[in-house]
Amino acid sequence: MTNNVIEPKRVLVTGGAGFIGSHLCDCLLARGDEVLCVDNFYTGRRRNIEHLLGNPRFELLRHDITHPLFVEVDEIYNLACPASPIHYQVDPVQTTKTCVMGAINMLGLAKRLKAKIFQASTSEIYGSPHVHPQVEDYWGNVNPIGPRSCYDEGKRCAETLFFDYHRQHGTKIKVIRIFNTYGPRMHPNDGRVVSNFIVQALTGQPITIYGDGNQTRSFGYVDDLITAITAMMETPDTVTGPVNVGNPVEFTMLELARLVIEMTGSSSELRHLPLPLNDPHQRRPDISVARRVLGWEPTVQLREGLRATIAYFDSSLAAGHAAVDDASASISRII
Template identity: 60%
Template sequence: MSSQEVLKSPQQQMLDVAATKEGGGKTRVLITGGAGFIGSHLLDYLMERGYDCIVCDNFFTGKKENVARWMGHPNFELIRHDIVEHLMVEVDQIYHLACPASPVHYQYNAIKTIKTNIIGTMNMCGLAKRTGARILLASTSEVYGDPDIHPQVEEYWGNVNCIGPRSCYDEGKRTAETLMMDYHRQNGVDIRIVRIFNTYGPRMVFHDGRVVSNFIVQALRNDNITIYGDGLQSRSFCYVADLVEGIYRLMNQTETTGPVNLGNPGEYTMKELAEKVLTCLPESASNMEYRPLPEDDPKRRRPDISKAKKYLKWEPTIPLDDGLAKTVADFAERAKRNPKELVCSHQKGAAKVPESAKPIAATGA
């Protein structure tokens, strides 16, 4: 046994062999939304550890370029599919990440968003029931709404407007969590639930309306950085590599079903974030521009990660300054390869919405 192996904790040794099923053979994994921002980083993590991976994506916000490095690999399969329709595959684990996660996308076709959260989750739970697979739901800190307590613990039920413009996502995820727990209690489905707080990193969509991507794109274009409200509302920002490690640990432990918060407890105001982005791009001519705060936008959000520390032995390790530097470099490189990425066809700062996302009249979609 090497000195490196001796130093590994029992939990880490367990995680190292999770890619191999009991009795031999590779663990076969389905990642819904696997061509998206977080999903593609999770795919990289699993493929590099020897898993047999199936990515299911309808390419609403996902991109084939995010998974291109694995095309042709014997352990990789890509299926273009919308999870509101049934999917018949044989798998051991399901990472259920499929759903647009930025307001500009999930609000564009709100009915489609809530169908993905409810019908899509029912379909994935049904698949887990049929195959005996363990299923992990990627839920969100949005289930806490505009919280009354800080930081947010998993036992907090939230303060959500169920009829607001964000509710298709907020309430959709709350219902998805309910479905997961009901399938667990009623049918014995092996579940895990993760509540993801603000995450950033390479491969974020340029015009997705999230604050990190908005600020970076505006700075690269030398447009003024748009800050809503007084700039003192705060968020915590977790680098995607840290998040993926936490998701993987939650899936492959047996002490809790969750929900478990995953995020960085470090809290930054929007003004501080804008200043950090401009520090990464000293050549930018951008200034800060203040606008009214959108409806139902929470003033503060910060995770309590005590459960993640207890059950997963996890906490984020990448400081915001380091993660932002990597993210800005990725945006700049992609913009250099394809300058059109910085050009938005709608009003300044708005997101480009794929044709596949647009509502179709009289279909109920």
């Protein structure tokens, strides 16, 4: 009789205590894998993975991937890097090192182990795009010397390394470009629009809108993203990406602010501030490749996802976990 039992994999998740990484750890453990979560806790938080610490198939290692890592695993998910401007601009040199040296170290590990490796790339690859919506073969419009360049160009260089390792060494790579993602476990002081608006609304602070508020973003819920990530890892080795993953429904910042105010029952007013340098005016993915290659598209609508995210922040604020200081105070704590 043929034994069809599939042996669980030992999987490395870098940045595993972060917002997206912790949800990925949950998913991998739920399907029976062993998970080695690696994080230096620069922006990752222990409380994101505290519920996993008693799981015998979960291991936590504090480590910075700008330094080599010598472990034995079957697959690697590389998610390590601060992803919000307020965090990655605090130490831009370290951000670039994490993107580039981190990729080199993880690719070197994958090469040695002959392991499949996933790269969490970003829509910031496209910069302030001249093509809308963004398609994977668009090369982007990125300022190489601006305040966002450490992240934008760092991620672009990481993609270069992944594809060169694939061409030169036959490394099995999977690359997706993640568009705006939100959900429970977002850092309350990450400066991203969804977490900013929700925390401000729940605490009665003014809702800060940069520019006139007519710039657009598309918002993907974290559960949809995790489904896409794991689906990408299960594709044949010939499928390398990059693949856009995000929600193609576009909202202006004003629309999002008004929806958050409505759903929280807040009395917060809108406050307009100057638009940050190099902030993209439009951002929306073309997900035709994801639909074709992964059989994937988002299923969680914005109102549904916001409901769960608001409940998370409401609970965190009540428990005293989510600080509500302004951006400058957040940066001072990180420094």
